[in-house]
Every structure is written in structure tokens, then in C-alpha cells.
Amino acid sequence: MEKIVNSLFLKNQKYLSILLGDLGILFITLFVKKYLQNSELILLFGSILFIINTLRIWFEQQLKKLLNFMIRYRYLITLILFILLVFCRINGSSIGVFDTIYGKENGNVISEIFGKGRIIRSDEYRVQIPYFFSQIYNNFGLDSHMMSLSGQNMIIGYNSPVLDLTLIGKPDLWGYILFGNEVGLSWYWNFRIIAFLLVGYEMFMILTRNKYLSAFASVCLVFSPALQWWFAPHMYQVFFWASTLFVVGYYFFISHSIWKKVLFTVLSISALVGFVVSIFPSLQVSLGLLMLVLMICCLIRDRKELNWKNIDYLRVAIVVVIAGGILGKFLIESKTAIQLLNSTVYPGKRISTGGDYPFANLFTDPAMMLTPFQAPKAMNECEISCFNHFGVLFILYYPYLYYVVKKKRGSTIVGNALFIILLIEIFFMIIGFPAWLAKITLFSYMNRMVLVYGFTAFLFTFWSIQMVWEYRKYLRKSIALMIGVVYICLYIATYRNYGLNFYSGRISSLIYFLIPLILGTFSILLFTRWRKLFFPVFGSWIILTGMFVNPIVIGAESVKNHALVSEALKINYKFPGEKWLCLNTSFTQNLLLANGITVLNAVNFYPDYGKWDLIDPEHIQEDYYNRYLHMLIELTPDPTSFSLNSPDAATIYLNPQDLKKWQVHFLTANINSNTKELLDQYGIRYDILYIDQASNEEIIKLDY
Incomplete structure (x- = not known):
């Protein structure tokens, strides 16, 4: 009798679980189609998920075997998936925002195939993408003068691709170095998601020893709103490297076979370097301590599995020496930049x-x-x-x-x-x-x-x-x-x-x-006993809250498919290395930077004293520019002054005479601004080279 009751219970729970899953999929599909722009593909995705979930009625065991197969061969499967996604140039960037501002030079190019770029993600498309993309024109050097006169350290600058030893801790950036910007962008997005899914699974396996729960938890972690909304800045990578340090550190001490000991010795070096050069202390300190405590607790719990030998002391020494050497070199080379960053008003200390x-x-x-x-x-x-x-x-x-x-x-x-x-x-x-x-x-x-x-x-x-x-x-x-x-x-x-x-x-x-x-x-x-009913409901919540934050994009055409960019590049080709300034906007300067043009008011992570000393030699206005800074510049007949818009943004009211101090030879300006009148007033000769109808801007060549 008890067996019959248990059988009926399991059968009913199975059907209820499938029903809840189908209802969740149906609700998500209709909700997303109604409220998310450019979401027609959800009908296809939703239909496939609905069919797969419903097939559990008849093929529960077969689907479970498939899941076991996927878990067992997860590294091979994800490698193939990664190659396929990168080959197709798939990414999740919000660079499509540029299309809404500057239009499309070639209207037939469709880059966003699902969802739309989000204006709120300006840290990604307006700062990170320009910094990353500009590095190919800077030969992936540590210091760049493409957005400043005194130079910006590009590792401090959003951990941009730099061709040096710290790359061992930045595998998400290898695509930029190996294949250029478009492939690099896809590599960056897909590596981060896939690698964190794998690391998350291993982390939860250590914590729970339940492979199904670990797989579910890993998906819930990576597609949490916190990580998806903060995907581009330092936050995501600090969570990733902290989790990786926990996993790698645990297996560093637990592994028995020679090849695993070698593997986790190498991965320990990579994880340590990656974690340190993330440079976001507000998360690094707390997450580093958290994962260190958890690792120690798990090792104490599993102390019977430890297999420590004298040779392992050598492994520790290797990690300390190599990682220490790489980080030491980085800290020495970046000492000045780090000091400047720590001394800023914002973010500062x-x-x-x-x-x-x-x-x-x-x-x-x-x-x-x-x-x-x-x-x-x-x-x-x-x-x-x-x-x-x-x-x-x-x-x-x-x-x-x-x-x-x-x-x-x-x-x-x-x-x-x-x-x-x-x-x-x-x-x-x-x-x-x-x-x-x-x-x-x-x-x-x-x-x-x-x-x-x-x-x-x-x-x-x-x-x-x-x-x-x-x-x-x-x-x-x-x-x-x-x-x-x-x-x-x-x-x-x-x-x-x-x-x-x-x-x-x-x-x-x-x-x-x-x-x-x-x-x-x-x-x-x-x-x-009804615990299984929790997972389709919570799974639906995870999909709804985290999987539609970022769009699905093909390629990086939205960075260059604009008439303004094409004209600017033609001019820059004729006058290479000349300095530009973009007036009346906080977007154009970063877009031009992404295309290899030197723009002095692109975002600076710490003060560019080479620029500010020329117009404020007494540092009277230092509180305004001694910070991580978005710069909105407007010309004025009055002496140069500053106005703070937010902790990370200021308006610089620049007297035209200061343009020559910065050796600026090209401007972009709103056609309705008083730029030309002020240039005439101060006797600065100029030529209007191009007027862009989409953004209402003009390119002006200065002739002192």
C-alpha cells in the first residue's frame, strides 16, 4: 500500500512540476513579447522550451540521461558552443544605443537580433567599449595617449586589453589580442558567461555535492540581475575570479593525480593575477575574505581527502613566485596611476x-x-x-x-x-x-x-x-x-x-x-516532499529577471556604421595623430575613441594633469577634475570654469584660447551651438568639413 501511495505521489508531483514549468514558460513568452522591444525570437525560444518540458511526461528518463551526458561532458560541449558563438560574432553589448543617436550609414545592417541596447549601460558602451577598441590602435600598450595628454594606464582603465604578463589572468580578453575588436567583443561576452557557468557548477559541487542542484544554482548565479546588470564593469569579474579562486584553491589542496596538480597550479596563478588586477577594492576585500573562509571550511570538512606531500610545497612556491612576479611588475609599472586613482576626490579612498x-x-x-x-x-x-x-x-x-x-x-x-x-x-x-x-x-x-x-x-x-x-x-x-x-x-x-x-x-x-x-x-x-515544485517556479523567476537584461547582438557594426564616424576616419587618415575635442556631447568623444581617433575629452579614470596643468596651472579647479570623469565641454567667452554635474561628471566651460594650449585641431560641435561665433570672436580660423544630419553635429578644422 505504501509503495502505491508513494508511486502516486511521485507521479502527481511530476505532472504538477511539468504543468508549472509550462505555465511559467507560457507566461514568460507572452510577457516578454508584449513588453520587450525587438523580442520576436522569444516565440521560437519559448516554443522549444515548452515542447522539451512537456516531453518530460513521456521521456523523463531519456531527458535525465541527456542532462547527465551534458554535465559529464560539460567542458567539451561548452567549448564547442563557445567556438560557435564566437564564430557567429554573438555578444550582449548595448552598442546599439549609438544607432539611435547617430543613425546608420548602411540601413540594411541588422546587428541587434533580440532586445535593444540599454541607455543605462553607459559604463559599457560609452566607456568600456571605447577603451577596449582603442587599444588595437595603441598596439595594446599599457599607457595610452588617445584620451589624454599625460596618458592613461589601460589596466586601471577598465582592465583593457594590454599585451603584457597580466594577460595570464585575463583570458576573457585574449580574443581582442588574437583576432581584433569584433571577435574580441564576442569572445569577451561568451567566455565570461560560459566560464562562470562552469566555475559556478564546480563551486556548488564543492558546497553541496549534488550535481543537479549545482547545475541549477550555477545558472541562477550567472543570470542573476546583479551580475547581468553589472556585467561590463569590474563587479562581474570580481565575483567570477573570487569564485574561481575558491574552486581552484580547493582543488589545489585536494587533487591527487599529477596532471590535476599541474593544472591547478597553473590555474592558481591565473586566478590570483585575474583577481588582483580587477582593481575594485570595495568587492575584492569582502569577496576575497568570504571565499578564503569558505575554502578553509571546505578543506576542514574534507580533510580526509587531503593528500599533501613535500612536493606540494614546491607548487606553493611556484604560484607565489610567478604570480608575485607578474603582480609585482604590474604594481611597479602602474604605481603612479594607482596613486593618482587613490588620491581622487571620487572614487578615491x-x-x-x-x-x-x-x-x-x-x-x-x-x-x-x-x-x-x-x-x-x-x-x-x-x-x-x-x-x-x-x-x-x-x-x-x-x-x-x-x-x-x-x-x-x-x-x-x-x-x-x-x-x-x-x-x-x-x-x-x-x-x-x-x-x-x-x-x-x-x-x-x-x-x-x-x-x-x-x-x-x-x-x-x-x-x-x-x-x-x-x-x-x-x-x-x-x-x-x-x-x-x-x-x-x-x-x-x-x-x-x-x-x-x-x-x-x-x-x-x-x-x-x-x-x-x-x-x-x-x-x-x-x-x-513537494520540493520539486519549487524549481520550475524559481527557474521561471530566474529567466524573467536575469536573461532579458542584455540584448543578443551580432558583430560590432553599431560602433562604426555611422556617417559621422566614416567622415571623421577619412579626416583622421589625412591628418593622423591630430587631437580632437567633442563639444556639447558626452557620447561622440567616446564613439570616435572607439574608432581610433585621439579625443582629449573621452572618459579619464584619473586626472590627466598634462591637460589640466595647461589651463589651470595653480590647480584652483582641481576638485572638479581630480576624479573619474565624464567631460562635457562647451565653449564660452568667459574664463575657463568648471561645474560638477555628478560625482563622476563635470561640464568644462572652455575659453576658445585654451584650445591652442591643448593643440586641438579638430572639433565636433552641435550645429545650433555658438561655437562658430566664439571662434570668430577670438580670431580663430576654421573650416566646416562635414555636417551630420543624424546627430546634428558638424566637424570643424581649426587653423591657428
């Missing part, structure tokens, strides 16, 4: 003491299902992005889980570490540390704690899911139900008014009530 985070940051933001489709009223999609997790639920549940696991003589060392770290992070976020304690504990660097907390809570969530299932026979369902109800109530109460700041009226009221209720309810199923 910011000291964080915490205590200023809202309680809502402890939960997954329900608005994440809206951000890929509708911009919030306040802040922006990047700033409110987060990891999808159930940290608070498992923090509440952990004391009971700990009691049961310890009673059954199980290992809780990893859970203990994550639980304690989460409590410390929460205390820092909500209450804060005094300045002296923040400095001693290095928490003073951690001004991105909401991301670090979300990542820690994400790891804790999946470790707890595995432990709950492993010890399910000994856990009382009533306690899980009680804690689950408390969690749902806290979740709803926390977001009851929070969302009014971001989304209007009815949307906020509905989303901020329904999502906590749905996610909270299905998370309770994790503590029951």
Missing part, C-alpha cells in the same frame, strides 16, 4: 561604516521582474539589481537545522561560516560599525555590501536546500511551516511601501505583495 542600508535589502527585490522591461522612477536598474535568494528564510531556520544536523553527526562547518558571515554583514548594513572598527576589519572598503550580502545569502540558500533535503527525515515540517509563514509576513511587510519609490501605484502594490507571497509559499515546499 571612500570609507564605509554601514548603517545606511534599508531593511528591504535583506530580501530579493520583487521589482527584479520589471527592471528588464520598465525603468524605475528613482535610482536605476543597475543600482537596485540584486541576487535572487532566500537568505532571511534560512537564517531564521538555521538554528533548528544546525541542531538536527549536529544531532545526526553531520558537518555544519560551511553552514556555520555562512550563517555567521551573514549576521555580521546584516549588522554592518543595518546598524553599522564605528569608523575605527570598520578600518580594522577592512569593512571600510565595503561600500557595495548589498551585493556581497546577496551573494553570501545566495550561497547559503543553496547549501541549506541541500542540507534540508539530505536530513529531511529528521526535520519537523511544522517548524518549517511556522518559519515560512514568518518569512512571508516579513517579506510582504518590508516591501509594503518600499516599492512606491520605484514603480507607480497599482504596479507597486501588486508586485510587492504577489511576488513575496508566491516566492515565499513555494520556498516552503523545499521543506516537504
